[in-house]
Amino acid sequence: MYLDPTNRLAAIVCATALLALAGCASSQKAPATADVAVSKAAVDNAVSAGASDLAPEEITAARAKMLRASQALAAKDYPLARDLATQAQADAKLAQSKANSAKATAPSNVLREDLRVLRDEVDRVKQ
Secondary structure, eight states, X not given: OOOOHHHHHHHHHHHHHHHHHHHXXXXXXXXXXXXXXXXXXHHHHHHHTTHHHHXXXXXXXXXXXXXXXXXXXXXXXXXXXXHHHHHHHHHHHHHHHHHHHHHHHHHHHHHXXXXXXHHXXXXXXXX
């Protein structure tokens, strides 16, 4: 099949544009996939730290954003997937920090309560 020079030029321009678009999509896929994987690991770490019990709102938000990031990745919306993955990672880190903080302050709270009980007992004996 013979194309006149104008059609040939148009075909070359279209082919070049398609290749450029394919290159852009694949160049965005790898970072988006990596961001989603890192965020999934952050959510898993937060859950392991006890965030499900100690920071339920934050871990729920992280999981929801993680799910949406995975869906965006499947839909090949790489910029949205990266954005949601970054947000999920931030939420997961907050959840993990809150869980770690709650676990660290628990012994202090127990000790404080024991001291209060002892003071109450000393006050009662003095009367």
